[in-house]
Amino acid sequence: MKDSEKEAKSVAVSFDGHVFSLMAVKKAAYRYIDSFSADISIKDEEIRCVLNFTSPRSDESCARLVDDFKKEVLDQELREKLKAETEPVRNLILAHAFSKTGIVSNEPVSGD
Amino acid sequence: MLKLHGNLPVLNSSTRDSYLVTVTTNANLPPVLKRNRALLLQPNQDPKGYKVILAKELEGKVFDADSDVFQVSDDYDYLIEGDIIRLDPSSGSFNSLYRRNSPHNTILLTEQCNHYCLMCSQPPKDVDDSWLLQEAFELISLIPTDTEALGFSGGEPTLYGDRLIDLLHHTKRSLPNTAIDILSNGRAFKELEFAKKYAAVEHPDMLIGIPIYSDDPVRHDYVVQSRGAFDDTIKGVLNLKKVKQKVEIRIVIHKQTIDRLVKTCEFIARNLLFVDHVALMGLEITGFTRPNLDVLWIDPYEYKDILSEAVAVLNGYGMNASVYNHQLCTVNPDVIGNYRKSISDWKNEYLDECISCTKSGDCGGLFSSAKMYKHSKYIKAFT
Amino acid sequence: MSQFQAIEFYKTPQPSYRLLPFRFTTLDQDQYVLTNMAGEYLVSARDKLSDLLQHKLSNNDPTYIELRARHFLIDDNSSIAPELLSIKLRTRYDRLAEFTGLHIFVVTLRCEHSCPYCQVSRQSEDKLRYDMSSEIATGAIDLAFRSPSPNIKIEFQGGEPLLNFDLIKFIVLEAKKKNQQRGKNLAFVIATNLALVNDDILKFCRDHSILISTSLDGPKDLHNANRPRPGGNSYEKTVEGVNLVRQMLGRDQVSALMTTTEASLNRVKEIIDEYLAQDFNGIFLRPLSPYGFAIKTKSYRAYNAKRWLDFYKEGLEYIIELNRQNINFMEYYAATVLKKMLTSEDPGYVDLMSPSGIGIGAVVYNYDGSVYASDESRMLAEMGEEKFKLGKVLENSYEQIFTSPNLLDPLEESFAYSAPMCNDCAFEPYCGADPVFHYALYKDYVGRKPESEFCSRNMETFRFLIRKMEGDRFVRQLFTKWANS
Numbered sequence: 019m020k021d022s023e024k025e026a027k028s029v030a031v032s033f034d035g036h037v038f039s040l041m042a043v044k045k046a047a048y049r050y051i052d053s054f055s056a057d058i059s060i061k062d063e064e065i066r067c068v069l070n071f072t073s074p075r076s077d078e079s080c081a082r083l084v085d086d087f088k089k090e091v092l093d094q095e096l097r098e099k100l101k102a103e104t105e106p107v108r109n110l111i112l113a114h115a116f117s118k119t120g121i122v123s124n125e126p127v128s129g130d
Numbered sequence: 131m132l133k134l135h136g137n138l139p140v141l142n143s144s145t146r147d148s149y150l151v152t153v154t155t156n157a158n159l160p161p162v163l164k165r166n167r168a169l170l171l172q173p174n175q176d177p178k179g180y181k182v183i184l185a186k187e188l189e190g191k192v193f194d195a196d197s198d199v200f201q202v203s204d205d206y207d208y209l210i211e212g213d214i215i216r217l218d219p220s221s222g223s224f225n226s227l228y229r230r231n232s233p234h235n236t237i238l239l240t241e242q243c244n245h246y247c248l249m250c251s252q253p254p255k256d257v258d259d260s261w262l263l264q265e266a267f268e269l270i271s272l273i274p275t276d277t278e279a280l281g282f283s284g285g286e287p288t289l290y291g292d293r294l295i296d297l298l299h300h301t302k303r304s305l306p307n308t309a310i311d312i313l314s315n316g317r318a319f320k321e322l323e324f325a326k327k328y329a330a331v332e333h334p335d336m337l338i339g340i341p342i343y344s345d346d347p348v349r350h351d352y353v354v355q356s357r358g359a360f361d362d363t364i365k366g367v368l369n370l371k372k373v374k375q376k377v378e379i380r381i382v383i384h385k386q387t388i389d390r391l392v393k394t395c396e397f398i399a400r401n402l403l404f405v406d407h408v409a410l411m412g413l414e415i416t417g418f419t420r421p422n423l424d425v426l427w428i429d430p431y432e433y434k435d436i437l438s439e440a441v442a443v444l445n446g447y448g449m450n451a452s453v454y455n456h457q458l459c460t461v462n463p464d465v466i467g468n469y470r471k472s473i474s475d476w477k478n479e480y481l482d483e484c485i486s487c488t489k490s491g492d493c494g495g496l497f498s499s500a501k502m503y504k505h506s507k508y509i510k511a512f513t
Numbered sequence: 514m515s516q517f518q519a520i521e522f523y524k525t526p527q528p529s530y531r532l533l534p535f536r537f538t539t540l541d542q543d544q545y546v547l548t549n550m551a552g553e554y555l556v557s558a559r560d561k562l563s564d565l566l567q568h569k570l571s572n573n574d575p576t577y578i579e580l581r582a583r584h585f586l587i588d589d590n591s592s593i594a595p596e597l598l599s600i601k602l603r604t605r606y607d608r609l610a611e612f613t614g615l616h617i618f619v620v621t622l623r624c625e626h627s628c629p630y631c632q633v634s635r636q637s638e639d640k641l642r643y644d645m646s647s648e649i650a651t652g653a654i655d656l657a658f659r660s661p662s663p664n665i666k667i668e669f670q671g672g673e674p675l676l677n678f679d680l681i682k683f684i685v686l687e688a689k690k691k692n693q694q695r696g697k698n699l700a701f702v703i704a705t706n707l708a709l710v711n712d713d714i715l716k717f718c719r720d721h722s723i724l725i726s727t728s729l730d731g732p733k734d735l736h737n738a739n740r741p742r743p744g745g746n747s748y749e750k751t752v753e754g755v756n757l758v759r760q761m762l763g764r765d766q767v768s769a770l771m772t773t774t775e776a777s778l779n780r781v782k783e784i785i786d787e788y789l790a791q792d793f794n795g796i797f798l799r800p801l802s803p804y805g806f807a808i809k810t811k812s813y814r815a816y817n818a819k820r821w822l823d824f825y826k827e828g829l830e831y832i833i834e835l836n837r838q839n840i841n842f843m844e845y846y847a848a849t850v851l852k853k854m855l856t857s858e859d860p861g862y863v864d865l866m867s868p869s870g871i872g873i874g875a876v877v878y879n880y881d882g883s884v885y886a887s888d889e890s891r892m893l894a895e896m897g898e899e900k901f902k903l904g905k906v907l908e909n910s911y912e913q914i915f916t917s918p919n920l921l922d923p924l925e926e927s928f929a930y931s932a933p934m935c936n937d938c939a940f941e942p943y944c945g946a947d948p949v950f951h952y953a954l955y956k957d958y959v960g961r962k963p964e965s966e967f968c969s970r971n972m973e974t975f976r977f978l979i980r981k982m983e984g985d986r987f988v989r990q991l992f993t994k995w996a997n998s
Binding site (some may be wrong): 247248345346347348349355357360361364368390392400401403422439442443446450 | 517521601856857994
Binding site for chain 3 (some may be wrong): 045048049050051053093094096097099100101103104105107108110111112114115116118
């Protein structure tokens with residue numbers, strides 16, 4: 019059985035705009051620019067992507083990449099939530115790490 | 131095991147309150163010194179003029195009416211010139227507080243504690259025993275200045291707050307050449323002010339030994355039976371380091387700490403790399419350990435590979451680490467570089483099995499408590 | 514005893530945890546690598562990660578306990594993590610303030626070899642034209658001592674630096690004289706092919722504790738093919754030189770570096786065996802340099818990233834097996850990465866620093882007085898691109914050189930944390946910004962990471978090292994030792 023013919027393909031994928039943010043989709047698409055370029059648009063609260071594979075691939079290879087892309091969109095969504103949630107404590111930790119004074123309270127410590 | 135505490139028959143007494151006194155074997159001291167010495171009476175010695183006489187038997191010797199005379203058995207043959215003891219003439223109670231030929235003496239400052247460790251070797255008593263602190267001031271004044279090392283323990287010595295700091299200042303003045311170490315849970319040092327007061331002693335050689343039993347705060351809190359202990363202790367260690375004090379981390383190895391022992395050492399290496407020493411200690415079968423034995427006991431021979439891995443982590447990160455209270459036949463050869471024969475010298479014994487052992491000279495043996503109650507079933511002589 | 518509480522007493526009843534900042538990237542099909550703010554990693558299954566992020570993870574779950582102990586979350590039982598993370602972060606970045614530690618002096622461009630991959634060397638007898646002058650050398654020494662770093666390492670390169678040994682002597686003596694007032698830890702290294710070494714040179718090196726760094730590409734045929742010289746005996750000269758150095762200076766006073774070329778890729782074990790035979794303590798399996806012919810033929814890039822990875826993995830596996838048989842032999846590239854993974858120290862390796870190590874970690878004073886931000890920057894200039902030239906000794910001040918836009922712009926723009934994709938990447942703490950590489954290949958300081966060989970090679974290396982450590986206690990202990998060396 020032959021492999022399915024390899025040619026430059028395009029695949030359409032869409033994401034529910036209530037569940038996924040545009041930023042997550044764009045960031046995920048960025049990670050795959052060595053494999054496909056993405057035309058992204060929004061219509062009726064749906065984020066639509068057309069993935070244009072840059073070099074000829076078999077159907078299975080495309081399907082795998084599309085799957086990975088979808089997982090990546092989900093990961094990016096989770097990353098955004100994580101970032102938003104931890105932003106305050108991140109700033110606190112950074113401020114303490116680079117302050118000239120003592121770590122906990124703001125009193126100067128002898129010898130510093 | 132040396133008999134450091136006991137009750138002696140009182141053959142004569144003129145005072146009622148307890149006191150500290152230095153032991154001597156010299157029957158020819160100048161009279162002014164005789165007045166504050168306890169003479170270990172030998173045959174042919176004249177006991178007149180001594181404040182205290184410790185005698186196996188008196189054979190019709192004449193002593194002063196205002197001397198306190200106690201009868202001692204062979205159990206007290208370990209006493210030598212320069213030892214310091216506490217005697218209570220009304221009850222005959224005897225306590226050895228300082229031994230001249232011990233490499234390391236420890237002074238008990240209190241039995242009060244804010245922890246309740248599952249394996250505590252000095253179970254806490256909620257009684258006002260601040261007289262121990264008072265006595266410590268006097269004891270330190272009596273201790274000879276060529277003493278190399280001295281320890282303070284409890285209970286939790288920092289419960290005395292500023293008075294502990296006073297004691298440390300006093301120790302530095304009275305014994306300027308003596309290295310001191312303090313055992314503490316470190317929680318009081320979470321207040322930076324207290325850490326600064328401690329640092330202000332400016333002692334040339336002072337170390338504080340602080341237990342951290344797990345990298346898991348819940349497990350640590352459980353072992354010491356106090357919520358919030360882990361965070362406070364870490365904070366205390368960080369503050370002590372901020373004021374540039376020497377800190378040792380101690381881990382007692384038993385069934386509740388063995389599972390995360392390697393991870394705990396990794397935690398120390400990643401977060402507390404700046405501590406001066408890490409002590410990995412075998413379980414002492416005394417105090418609370420005995421009632422909690424089912425929850426605590428694991429045969430060291432069975433965890434020897436974990437111990438090796440933990441030591442390898444600490445060594446790998448260039449930390450100073452020591453293994454205490456284990457027998458050589460229960461550890462792997464790869465920890466020998468970190469193995470220390472003994473922390474204390476007065477409670478070390480050997481089994482019959484050990485008589486023929488070629489390495490008994492290098493081995494710390496067992497605590498008397500282990501010999502009596504529980505020890506590894508894999509003790510075997512090296513040939 | 515009834516007065517002791519069970520462990521449950523010390524847990525809060527409901528899992529009400531707060532997440533700490535961390536990043537995650539796939540390790541393989543089902544597992545992720547998580548890294549906390551201090552760059553400490555933890556491997557987690559996808560479903561646990563998902564639960565964690567949705568606040569569904571139970572505090573009885575062993576993963577929960579790990580995450581709390583390793584500073585990925587805090588709860589009512591313990592909130593000391595942020596403070597510990599601050600300290601670890603601070604330690605990691607401490608080294609930045611020390612600024613430039615490595616000062617490379619290209620004392621001559623002349624060389625008697627003619628290695629095909631070498632960007633900079635040419636054969637010439639025109640000493641005046643291709644040798645550094647003592648005036649420039651003095652100016653460069655002044656610049657080097659302007660660095661706040663307590664440790665200054667002066668490395669002599671070329672061409673073949675021994676062709677201008679008189680200047681090396683001059684620089685060593687001048688620097689030491691200047692250091693009498695400054696009290697820095699001063700170290701010297703000569704990077705030489707050793708073909709021209711003699712007793713006088715060695716005596717001087719011994720008297721001034723100068724280390725020798727030479728090149729050894731592998732067994733004789735490989736090395737000589739890479740490094741043609743009149744007589745075709747580069748290998749023999751190198752081995753002879755190494756032995757001479759050891760006799761006069763000491764066994765560990767000479768180290769060797771290899772250049773990985775196309776011809777090396779199938780022969781890693783032989784190369785390692787050669788290093789063992791020459792009694793070296795380890796080897797630096799360096800990534801393929803993208804300069805020279807690799808740049809000219811970009812298609813070469815993708816093909817060779819994978820081949821280099823195969824080469825590297827095979828070499829590292831072999832070295833691990835040697836260690837299992839009690840042969841102490843280290844792989845220095847892994848050790849560099851592992852220091853970043855397993856400690857809070859920074860190894861100061863220019864190619865794996867963010868902000869980039871150009872200027873901050875190292876600086877190059879060329880024979881003609883040009884100052885470059887790094888060795889690769891100089892190579893790029895030799896190929897016609899002077900983007901990373903910072904100024905000229907004797908013409909520009911220290912301030913002008915180190916605040917040159919040619920340094921500040923790439924530092925700022927390539928900062929990995931701010932770069933797309935690097936920003937989310939769990940491996941960012943281990944990686945670096947390499948603006949010179951990216952500019953050479955893609956004409957911008959950042960490049961597009963999905964297309965970047967630097968990125969794909971690094972990510973795969975990090976994954977490989979982590980996979981080797983997970984579940985193999987011996988490797989973990991070995992790697993811990995390497996990380997702390």
